[in-house]
Amino acid sequence: MSDTTATATPDGSRVSKVSESVIRIAGDSQDGIQAIGGFLARLAGRSEQDVMTFMTIPSTISGGASIFQVRIGSGEVLSAGDEADVLLCFYNHSYANHISSLKRGGIVLYDSDHVSPDDEELLGTYRHVGVPISSLTVEAIGGTGRDKGKNIYALGLIARMFDLNVPKLTKLIEERFGGKDPSVLKNALDCFNGGYGHQIQGLIESFQFEHADHSGIPQVVMSGNEALAYGIIAAGVRFGAGYPITPWSEVMELLRRELPKYGGTFVQTEDEIAAISMALGGSYGGRVAVTGSSGPGISLKTEALGWASMAEMPIVIIDVQRGGPSTGMPTNQEQSDLNIACFGGHGDSPRVVLAPSSVEDCFYTAIEAVNIARKFSTPVIILSDQAIATRIEAFACPDLQKVCQDISPDFTPVADHKPYDLTAPDGVTRHIAPGTRVASGKYPVATGLEHDELGHPTGSGKLHTQMNAKRRNKLRKLGRELPVPKIYGATEGHVLLVGWGSSKGPIEEAVKLGRLQGEAVSALHIKYLNPLPNDLEKLFSGFTHVVVCEINDEGLYGHGQLASLLRSRYCDPRIQSVTKTDGLPWKIKEILTRALSLTK
Amino acid sequence: MSTIAIPNEILPRTGVAATLPVPAPLADADRKPLTKKETAADHPTWCPGCGDFSVLALYYKLIEKRKIQHEKITTVAGIGCSSRFPYFVQAHGAHFIHGRALAFASGVSLSRPDLHVFVFGGDGDAFSIGGNHFTHTARKNIKLTYVVMDNFVYGLTKKQTSPTSPLGFKSKTDVLGSTDRPINPMKQAISAGATFVGRSTATNVNHLLKLMEAAMDHDGFSFIECLSECIEFYPGAFDAAIPRKGGTFPEIPAEHDVTDEYAAYKLTDAPWPGMFGTFYKVNRPTKNANEAKLIGDARAKLAGVADWQILQKNFDRMK
Numbered sequence: 001m002s003d004t005t006a007t008a009t010p011d012g013s014r015v016s017k018v019s020e021s022v023i024r025i026a027g028d029s030q031d032g033i034q035a036i037g038g039f040l041a042r043l044a045g046r047s048e049q050d051v052m053t054f055m056t057i058p059s060t061i062s063g064g065a066s067i068f069q070v071r072i073g074s075g076e077v078l079s080a081g082d083e084a085d086v087l088l089c090f091y092n093h094s095y096a097n098h099i100s101s102l103k104r105g106g107i108v109l110y111d112s113d114h115v116s117p118d119d120e121e122l123l124g125t126y127r128h129v130g131v132p133i134s135s136l137t138v139e140a141i142g143g144t145g146r147d148k149g150k151n152i153y154a155l156g157l158i159a160r161m162f163d164l165n166v167p168k169l170t171k172l173i174e175e176r177f178g179g180k181d182p183s184v185l186k187n188a189l190d191c192f193n194g195g196y197g198h199q200i201q202g203l204i205e206s207f208q209f210e211h212a213d214h215s216g217i218p219q220v221v222m223s224g225n226e227a228l229a230y231g232i233i234a235a236g237v238r239f240g241a242g243y244p245i246t247p248w249s250e251v252m253e254l255l256r257r258e259l260p261k262y263g264g265t266f267v268q269t270e271d272e273i274a275a276i277s278m279a280l281g282g283s284y285g286g287r288v289a290v291t292g293s294s295g296p297g298i299s300l301k302t303e304a305l306g307w308a309s310m311a312e313m314p315i316v317i318i319d320v321q322r323g324g325p326s327t328g329m330p331t332n333q334e335q336s337d338l339n340i341a342c343f344g345g346h347g348d349s350p351r352v353v354l355a356p357s358s359v360e361d362c363f364y365t366a367i368e369a370v371n372i373a374r375k376f377s378t379p380v381i382i383l384s385d386q387a388i389a390t391r392i393e394a395f396a397c398p399d400l401q402k403v404c405q406d407i408s409p410d411f412t413p414v415a416d417h418k419p420y421d422l423t424a425p426d427g428v429t430r431h432i433a434p435g436t437r438v439a440s441g442k443y444p445v446a447t448g449l450e451h452d453e454l455g456h457p458t459g460s461g462k463l464h465t466q467m468n469a470k471r472r473n474k475l476r477k478l479g480r481e482l483p484v485p486k487i488y489g490a491t492e493g494h495v496l497l498v499g500w501g502s503s504k505g506p507i508e509e510a511v512k513l514g515r516l517q518g519e520a521v522s523a524l525h526i527k528y529l530n531p532l533p534n535d536l537e538k539l540f541s542g543f544t545h546v547v548v549c550e551i552n553d554e555g556l557y558g559h560g561q562l563a564s565l566l567r568s569r570y571c572d573p574r575i576q577s578v579t580k581t582d583g584l585p586w587k588i589k590e591i592l593t594r595a596l597s598l599t600k
Numbered sequence: 601m602s603t604i605a606i607p608n609e610i611l612p613r614t615g616v617a618a619t620l621p622v623p624a625p626l627a628d629a630d631r632k633p634l635t636k637k638e639t640a641a642d643h644p645t646w647c648p649g650c651g652d653f654s655v656l657a658l659y660y661k662l663i664e665k666r667k668i669q670h671e672k673i674t675t676v677a678g679i680g681c682s683s684r685f686p687y688f689v690q691a692h693g694a695h696f697i698h699g700r701a702l703a704f705a706s707g708v709s710l711s712r713p714d715l716h717v718f719v720f721g722g723d724g725d726a727f728s729i730g731g732n733h734f735t736h737t738a739r740k741n742i743k744l745t746y747v748v749m750d751n752f753v754y755g756l757t758k759k760q761t762s763p764t765s766p767l768g769f770k771s772k773t774d775v776l777g778s779t780d781r782p783i784n785p786m787k788q789a790i791s792a793g794a795t796f797v798g799r800s801t802a803t804n805v806n807h808l809l810k811l812m813e814a815a816m817d818h819d820g821f822s823f824i825e826c827l828s829e830c831i832e833f834y835p836g837a838f839d840a841a842i843p844r845k846g847g848t849f850p851e852i853p854a855e856h857d858v859t860d861e862y863a864a865y866k867l868t869d870a871p872w873p874g875m876f877g878t879f880y881k882v883n884r885p886t887k888n889a890n891e892a893k894l895i896g897d898a899r900a901k902l903a904g905v906a907d908w909q910i911l912q913k914n915f916d917r918m919k
Contacts, residue, residue, distance in 0.1 A: 046919060175917075220918040234911060236608075239711040260898040261910050265710055265891045270736035274703035277696065277733075281676075281707020284694055285715075289707065307697050364604055371606045397915055404908035405608040414613065415620035430613055434674045434692035434708070434715055439623050441638060443670055445686050447695040456642055456687055483605045 014205045020073030022081035026094035029066035032151035037068035044072040045221035045394030049212045053392040054080030057331045074212040078505035140194030149191040156195020217396040224388035229254040231366025236407035238264030239282035240290035241275040248320040272300035286409025286433025292318030302345040307448040309349035312429040314373035321385040332583030333387040336552035338561040342530040353530035355383040357504035360395035377429040388502035409433040416440040418453040479531035489522030492542035497523040506586040545599040548577040633667040642687045651802035651828030676705040680722035682749035699729030702737040717744040727763040738792035740887040749828035759833040785825040786868040796822035797880040841873035852877035
């Protein structure tokens with residue numbers, strides 16, 4: 001907690017003003033700890049505070065240890081935080097595994113029915129506050145003998161500790177449980193009020209968030225997966241197909257539920273290959289369609305992706321990356337699909353790759369991906385990842401009336417049409433949707449065979465060369481249109497940290513921390529990964545070292561996947577990388593320490 | 601605050617064609633049926649004597665007879681000799697990847713219910729690499745017509761065993777004769793839930809045309825296995841079904857109840873060359889209809905509400 005100012009209250013306990021706080025909740029996945037975190041994140045969103053969450057989910061089928069971390073701030077919050085200010089733990093194993101994530105002097109609030117701290121050293125390092133949460137929950141809801149609802153009881157305790165806005169929280173609880181059996185809502189409110197009203201023994205300090213100074217634009221609170229799916233809808237996509245796989249499934253579940261409201265359909269297919277094939281059929285029908293998956297499913301889709309490159313069929317493919325290769329680490333974060341996204345598949349098959357950097361960016365990136373696919377008649381891959389998919393953030397509610405777009409097909413008859421026209425001045429292919437009349441009576445074929453301008457097969461080496469150039473050059477054209485990213489911090493210095501995807505927040509915090517420590521460090525975030533925007537080399541030239549921070553393996557030659565791409569693009573030996581594959585997001589200190597040690 | 605660097609814009613149609621005046625299109629009622637000359641595109645690349653020629657000729661005939669216009673047809677295929685079909689037809693077409701034509705065509709059918717979607721392919725495409733899609737397209741009863749030109753051999757790759765090659769068939773991958781039990785496409789289709797299942801041969805053109813018409817008129821997934829001889833790698837394969845070559849063409853008796861699944865299943869076990877005609881035909885809601893109902897129900901509550909307002913409602917709940 002930073003910037004604390006304390007005032008004493010009559011009963012001797014202190015109330016401290018804080019600008020931000022990191023709360024980690026540790027328990028088992030069936031305890032509803034995500035719900036506590038979700039309520040806190042929502043409340044922060046409604047209070048115009050910044051919020052970011054981080055969660056781990058066990059990949060076991062039911063149960064297993066799980067954590068949910070919420071960082072709430074009255075100023076800018078870029079990551080979920082390295083260390084917790086408050087740790088709430090339900091079991092001995094939660095206590096044992098997470099006590100070290102707490103700041104020295106931080107508060108550990110534990111369920112004394114299950115947790116019995118006895119380590120003298122730990123007791124001396126952290127402020128221990130025990131509350132018999134389980135038995136008090138049973139008491140609060142009238143002694144049914146079950147402690148279901150202890151998460152809401154704990155939420156009440158936290159609400160008291162942080163002097164949270166009780167009417168707002170109560171409203172959130174009502175919204176969440178109101179649609180169910182009235183007894184469910186009553187129990188939830190009883191639990192919450194029980195926790196809030198509990199006089200916590202031994203707590204000598206409580207906290208108040210400083211007033212957040214936002215612009216007054218109402219915020220929405222959602223996860224990265226939700227933002228992607230809603231972005232796809234806002235972009236005007238009305239057809240898609242997918243196959244369930246963690247952590248992508250949530251996107252397809254939402255599209256399956258929501259698209260019919262807009263006159264659209266999302267199909268759950270028999271396999272990953274059918275999913276991309278069906279989506280390509282939808283795109284061929286005249287309106288860009290969507291599919292998606294996670295690592296293993298993306299591998300399966302690559303042949304059809306090659307068809308999309310060859311036939312120049314627009315499509316958006318979402319890859320919510322997880323730990324690989326093979327089945328890998330399904331519920332952990334990794335950024336190791338950059339290579340397959342940029343290069344996966346046989347032959348030369350150009351495609352576009354973009355990576356959103358935050359939950360808000362997921363929403364806008366989805367729209368941009370659709371627009372690029374349409375304008376350049378190309379497959380576009382969105383590289384999200386497990387961390388961004390599951391984390392919750394608050395962001396300014398988009399101006400939906402402005403943002404929502406119509407991408408209905410154009411069936412205006414044409415005199416004649418060659419989709420793969422080699423003389424098109426901008427070099428970009430245009431398809432006409434089936435249903436479009438062609439006066440000349442010559443109809444095109446969308447094909448995966450090398451073809452002539454009408455889409456009919458050819459064995460001509462000359463045409464293959466020309467068509468390869470056409471497919472490549474249109475993406476070079478896109479590269480020239482892309483905005484050049486801006487450096488975060490000074491444009492000259494010792495180290496430029498380069499990142500992509502969900503690492504943006506932690507990397508920029510590492511810059512802040514580094515500057516405080518007197519290091520000449522800046523950061524550059526690359527959103528458009530294939531093609532790369534122009535002029536990156538000019539940005540690199542202001543620094544002695546360029547260090548790419550990415551969550552993947554350093555590979556045979558000692559460079560992460562983006563670092564390898566940049567090295568091959570710019571032939572610049574100053575480009576190095578720090579990589580890791582521990583399945584967790586970057587810690588701020590970790591980035592800074594490792595990047596600086598590389599450049600000393 | 602995130603921004604969108606590439607706005608929603610579509611490049612204007614370009615090239616010589618874009619500058620040509622488009623003649624005022626005739627109203628559908630005034631358009632003449634397409635002749636074979638107007639429907640034919642590239643000259644087929646098949647070997648002389650290939651059974652697929654007659655399937656193609658019948659497709660032209662079907663288009664003419666049923667007065668379907670170019671732009672209302674979509675011809676989709678995967679990979680194989682017969683899958684070259686879309687190039688030979690003057691209509692919107694797609695030549696997709698090996699085995700996945702049905703999945704692609706399902707996307708066209710579900711997103712564009714106004715089109716006639718025809719899928720053509722071979723036995724390898726349908727029952728080996730595409731086996732999973734065959735099962736699920738049938739199960740979902742997606743509205744489209746699938747004609748499999750079954751020649752019992754891989755022709756494009758020059759004589760390897762196919763999933764329908766009979767036991768003992770000698771190929772480059774089974775020099776001593778195939779030992780794997782062949783698939784019975786009729787059985788496969790009925791048990792997977794196809795709602796129209798028929799069988800014919802490329803040589804009996806009247807029979808095949810009638811079957812193709814019935815398949816096209818069927819509201820659901822209609823499947824035809826058409827025995828189509830590979831003159832190069834399996835000549836004489838279907839002589840037993842060709843009367844002028846001394847064979848017989850056993851037609852399914854008129855009294856067969858096409859809605860009786862068990863009776864249809866029994867017919868599939870008839871000894872070689874098997875039975876010809878409609879084995880099974882039932883009306884079951886299509887996936888197209890089911891999805892349309894979901895959409896209709898969802899939209900009924902949203903009459904007059906713009907798309908952005910529907911989304912706004914969701915976002916308001918997340919505030």
